């Protein structure tokens with residue numbers, strides 16, 4: 483597929499050239515090619531206007547025609563099979579203004595015919611390079627085919643995230659770029675260049691001008707693209723953490739009982755979890771890891787025996803709801819992240835649960851994420867993985883139909899036996915299911931006998 487994406491972008495550039503326009507690969511794909519990484523997407527920058535782009539290609543979508551961005555759709559490699567999906571490539575007209583496509587300054591977008599001008603309005607030097615597709619297709623290396631008007635190559639070598647030109651200006655044009663600086667620096671393991679860093683510190687409080695959805699997506703990418711712990715530290719250093727996640731900032735300096743948490747305060751513990759996340763974690767797990775102890779600062783108490791956080795799970799859920807609503811999470815993600823927080827302490831009881839409780843625990847939706855969060859939590863604290871191993875073994879070894887068997891007694895069975903539907907039904911069904919999960923009943927008759935013994939015979 484990657485190769486197909488590259489071929490699609492090369493074809494587009496060729497068609498633009500043939501029509502007398504300039505066309506380059508631009509932005510992240512050039513950076514990734516120079517780093518020897520596979521680009522996620524290939525973006526094309528061109529001197530052709532959006533109208534000219536639309537006239538050349540038969541299938542286009544004007545995603546941001548106002549900003550000069552046209553999506554060109556080409557048949558994928560499976561074409562004309564039933565699985566055929568189009569390959570979409572963003573083609574953007576050169577611009578010479580600083581406004582970025584976040585919808586706030588549309589009246590100021592001005593197109594250009596100069597690639598030099600186009601790169602100067604981009605965010606960071608490492609994202610500001612162009613690549614000559616004809617040279618590249620002709621066998622030149624990415625290095626040889628790169629056009630660098632902004633010093634991006636040198637900054638890649640020096641491993642620096644540096645704003646192009648005046649950092650304040652770049653961030654003023656699009657405040658989200660402050661979070662992008664942190665994301666790229668963390669993901670690539672780079673430093674943020676001092677004047678770029680200083681500009682973020684100065685402007686951090688303006689991050690609220692960015693829509694919560696864009697902030698959420700940027701944070702999610704930081705949490706899931708690797709080095710999430712570094713991203714959190716950089717967010718803190720730049721002053722952005724206190725703005726976008728003040729609740730997480732409060733984890734700092736909150737002491738924990740050293741016998742359970744030799745690693746240090748709640749912040750350090752949380753960073754350790756993030757450090758141990760799998761390479762491509764589900765976003766919900768990553769957010770669950772970040773927020774699992776978010777209720778600790780508010781419940782900290784020095785009890786006579788030790789430091790305690792009574793009720794931190796419930797308080798944490800309330801704080802998390804506020805954060806997740808503020809960042810406009812979908813209901814589905816919100817539910818799962820809250821479930822992760824809600825259940826993370828239950829692993830402590832897992833060895834002493836009744837069979838029925840354990841089975842109900844194991845059949846929670848997406849249990850693997852709960853298990854993984856417990857692993858991260860335990861291995862970032864005492865390091866004792868006994869509970870984890872126990873839960874994992876039971877999860878893996880208990881067959882699906884034992885965890886969630888077909889019910890011996892359901893509502894229909896009760897009605898057929900002469901019980902009238904009513905408020906007691908739920909309790910009866912629960913009692914029968916519990917007994918079944920405990921292995922105490924093995925047939926519908928035994929189930930009905932149990933119901934009769936506990937709740938009486940039908941009237």
Ligand SMILES: Nc1ccn([C@@H]2O[C@H](COP(=O)(O)OP(=O)(O)OP(=O)(O)O)[C@@H](O)[C@H]2O)c(=O)n1
Nearest residue numbers: 509510511522582603604605609610656658659
């Ligand atoms: N706020 C932004 C967003 C993007 N860009 C420019 O548009 C390019 C493409 O943006 P995007 O696809 O968001 O990022 P990538 O650099 O491709 O990074 P990633 O691989 O992480 O998606 C960037 O490289 C950069 O040149 C920018 O200047 N300012």
